[in-house]
Amino acid sequence: MEELIKISNLKKSFGKLNVLKGLNCSFNGGRVVSILGPNASGKTTLIKSILGMVIPDSGEIFFKGSPVVNTYQYKENIGYMPQIGRYPDHMQIGQLLKMMQDIRKKHSGLDESLIAAFQLQSMFNKAMHTLSGGTRQKVSAALACLFNPDVLILDEPTAGLDPLAAEILKEKIQEQKAKGKLILITSHIMSEVDEIADEVMYLFEGQVKFFMPLSQIKSSTGEEKLGKALTKILAS
Numbered sequence: 122m123e124e125l126i127k128i129s130n131l132k133k134s135f136g137k138l139n140v141l142k143g144l145n146c147s148f149n150g151g152r153v154v155s156i157l158g159p160n161a162s163g164k165t166t167l168i169k170s171i172l173g174m175v176i177p178d179s180g181e182i183f184f185k186g187s188p189v190v191n192t193y194q195y196k197e198n199i200g201y202m203p204q205i206g207r208y209p210d211h212m213q214i215g216q217l218l219k220m221m222q223d224i225r226k227k228h229s230g231l232d233e234s235l236i237a238a239f240q241l242q243s244m245f246n247k248a249m250h251t252l253s254g255g256t257r258q259k260v261s262a263a264l265a266c267l268f269n270p271d272v273l274i275l276d277e278p279t280a281g282l283d284p285l286a287a288e289i290l291k292e293k294i295q296e297q298k299a300k301g302k303l304i305l306i307t308s309h310i311m312s313e314v315d316e317i318a319d320e321v322m323y324l325f326e327g328q329v330k331f332f333m334p335l336s337q338i339k340s341s342t343g344e345e346k347l348g349k350a351l352t353k354i355l356a357s
């Protein structure tokens with residue numbers, strides 16, 4: 122499968138705090154990769170660096186082989202679902218979706234399947250500030266997929282979704298993977314990672330501690346459950 126993202130010796134500090142300390146990794150298409158690590162280990166900082174929302178101090182990020190520094194075009198190929206989506210309060214769902222299409226100048230070749238699956242049409246005239254947390258999450262997920270990106274970055278995607286909606290999103294993730302796309306997920310819910318990830322990248326103190334297929338994590342520890350397997354690996 123094609124290498125979509127490569128990260129080379131990435132460093133980022135906030136003041137005296139060294140968050141990313143020379144991080145190296147690469148991500149191929151057709152995979153669901155879960156980025157795990159303790160609180161404050163740099164997961165969000167890494168994701169935001171890929172998205173161009175955090176500017177690294179040094180190191181390089183390549184998208185499909187080209188360095189992303191000082192470019193923005195590559196971002197059209199990434200769909201991002203933040204943990205907490207922030208939207209203009211008084212904008213209605215329908216207006217928001219239309220505005221995004223106008224900004225992107227893309228009105229065809231859209232993937233509107235999540236809009237339909239989450240039945241968002243029936244809520245198109247609801248203002249964003251009136252939405253429940255879960256509905257807001259559904260809008261974020263629908264937006265992340267709307268422009269058919271090659272890469273999806275999902276931050277705690279199913280937290281806050283009801284079981285049916287969570288199932289719909291998990292099916293969407295599998296469908297996107299089957300199309301050769303890369304899905305990066307951060308989650309602290311081990312059962313969710315266990316269910317949907319192919320590989321785990323574990324960050325510790327600003328570096329990659331390991332990057333392994335889920336199957337190998339389990340076989341090398343003899344544990345069926347990811348949570349237990351991780352505990353064993355980290356203790357060894």
Ligand SMILES: Nc1ncnc2c1ncn2[C@@H]1O[C@H](COP(=O)(O)OP(=O)(O)OP(=O)(O)O)[C@@H](O)[C@H]1O
Nearest residue numbers: 135136138140158159160161162163164165166167
């Ligand atoms: N803009 C910022 N200014 C200062 N410090 C920051 C900033 N962004 C992140 N940090 C710090 O960098 C460290 C890593 O944060 P980050 O959000 O990347 O961690 P994380 O692995 O995503 O954590 P969590 O699991 O809690 O979501 C934390 O100590 C955080 O306080």
